Amino acid sequence: MNIQQVKQRFGIIGNSPVLNRALEVAMQVAPTDISVLVTGESGTGKEIIPQVIHQLSARKHGEYIAVNCGAIPEGTIDSELFGHEKGSFTGASGSRQGYFEVANGGTIFLDEVAELPMQTQVRLLRVLETGEFIRVGSSKVIKTNVRVVAATNENMQQAIHSGKFREDLFYRLSTVPIQLPALRNRQEDVHLLFRKFANDFAEKYRMPAIKLTDEAVHLLQNYPWPGNIRQLKNLVEQLSVIETSRDIDELILASYLQPITEKSSFLVKNDQSQESISERELMYKFLFDMKKDLTELKKLVLEVVNNGATMPLNNDQTAIVNRIYQDVYDESPSTARILPPAVAADHHTNYPVLPETFEVHEEIEESLSLEDREKELIQKALEKHRGKRKYAALELGISERTLYRKIKEYQLGE
Numbered sequence: 001m002n003i004q005q006v007k008q009r010f011g012i013i014g015n016s017p018v019l020n021r022a023l024e025v026a027m028q029v030a031p032t033d034i035s036v037l038v039t040g041e042s043g044t045g046k047e048i049i050p051q052v053i054h055q056l057s058a059r060k061h062g063e064y065i066a067v068n069c070g071a072i073p074e075g076t077i078d079s080e081l082f083g084h085e086k087g088s089f090t091g092a093s094g095s096r097q098g099y100f101e102v103a104n105g106g107t108i109f110l111d112e113v114a115e116l117p118m119q120t121q122v123r124l125l126r127v128l129e130t131g132e133f134i135r136v137g138s139s140k141v142i143k144t145n146v147r148v149v150a151a152t153n154e155n156m157q158q159a160i161h162s163g164k165f166r167e168d169l170f171y172r173l174s175t176v177p178i179q180l181p182a183l184r185n186r187q188e189d190v191h192l193l194f195r196k197f198a199n200d201f202a203e204k205y206r207m208p209a210i211k212l213t214d215e216a217v218h219l220l221q222n223y224p225w226p227g228n229i230r231q232l233k234n235l236v237e238q239l240s241v242i243e244t245s246r247d248i249d250e251l252i253l254a255s256y257l258q259p260i261t262e263k264s265s266f267l268v269k270n271d272q273s274q275e276s277i278s279e280r281e282l283m284y285k286f287l288f289d290m291k292k293d294l295t296e297l298k299k300l301v302l303e304v305v306n307n308g309a310t311m312p313l314n315n316d317q318t319a320i321v322n323r324i325y326q327d328v329y330d331e332s333p334s335t336a337r338i339l340p341p342a343v344a345a346d347h348h349t350n351y352p353v354l355p356e357t358f359e360v361h362e363e364i365e366e367s368l369s370l371e372d373r374e375k376e377l378i379q380k381a382l383e384k385h386r387g388k389r390k391y392a393a394l395e396l397g398i399s400e401r402t403l404y405r406k407i408k409e410y411q412l413g414e
Helices: 003-010 019-028 046-057 077-082 119-131 156-161 168-173 187-205 213-222 227-243 250-256 271-307 313-331 370-384 389-396 402-409
Strands: 034-041 066-067 107-111 132-133 139-142 149-152 174-179
Touching: 003 046, 019 046, 019 174, 034 046, 034 168, 046 107, 066 187, 066 271, 077 119, 119 132, 139 370, 156 168, 187 213, 187 227, 187 389, 213 250, 213 370, 227 250, 370 389, 370 402, 389 402
Parallel strands: 034 149, 034 174, 066 107, 107 149
Antiparallel strands: 132 139
């Protein structure tokens, strides 16, 4: 069977080289029992490839079961896939065969395989490697001969890196990877698909098929199609049902298309760059919000200072208020602009009112020497306790003997 016959048999529309290559690989791998992983964006038609592989294999007379791994609750996925025994969990009124037991000799298609829980991934890996599994609530090993084809629209390397998917299972599933192209990479196929869907819906709703003008075809082929074939099919159905005219021009078509924005996911080359852009945008937003909050905090400090006109400030607080004033009101600093100990406020402008004359405050760099700090603390303790060494020593947490030695060392008694 050649590739055109496969397309006719399975209703596959398109002649783009990337689509043909995917079908060729599927046809070549079908006679074997090799596991296949189909990747591609959502809406690209990944479910067709497992059907092609199954029907062109020696298992075509066996069971074909498609399982949507993302639609089954985590608590029941093991039971669905591998079965369970009576009484193994609440509600298990009887024993039940799982999909791997029912599909013995056939094919199982695991769609959205990246959504499998980690515990289920371990069970699946054992089935792929040994062909054995155990029902939930049982200790009996069951053999099965099932061909597994999986599909996902996620970036599997990222899923592995984040700990969401087992690396060994990924390599076991993707013995042969098949990548389905996005619709925006199949420009020559877009109009063919449009006409196919238009004829299908015309037959379904018993009405004439819609047609596109040349300008509308050009718009159709150059639209990025973030939802791929699924989005195109929905669009054709809407046009067929809603529009009374059977001739669709570019204005009518444009009114049904989603507007294109710079943040649209289809403008990003791959999932990895999309994730990094999202993280960068979140980081920028966080920084901008933090800067805004800091500015509001500075304004609040100035308001407190302004409202408390007689509030005394020490030299350090004065310098801080000056820096805040310069940041908030974006005024150049001056060597003489130091607020006096009592800050007055102009209640009309809410700006601090600075006097015409200023005292130049010289900031002295604080010493970080341990000896200087120790000497200062001993001196303060002695002053606090009026020279009584016993109480000063207790305050400092040292013995009176050590305090006496330190006083001699730093010549504090002179």
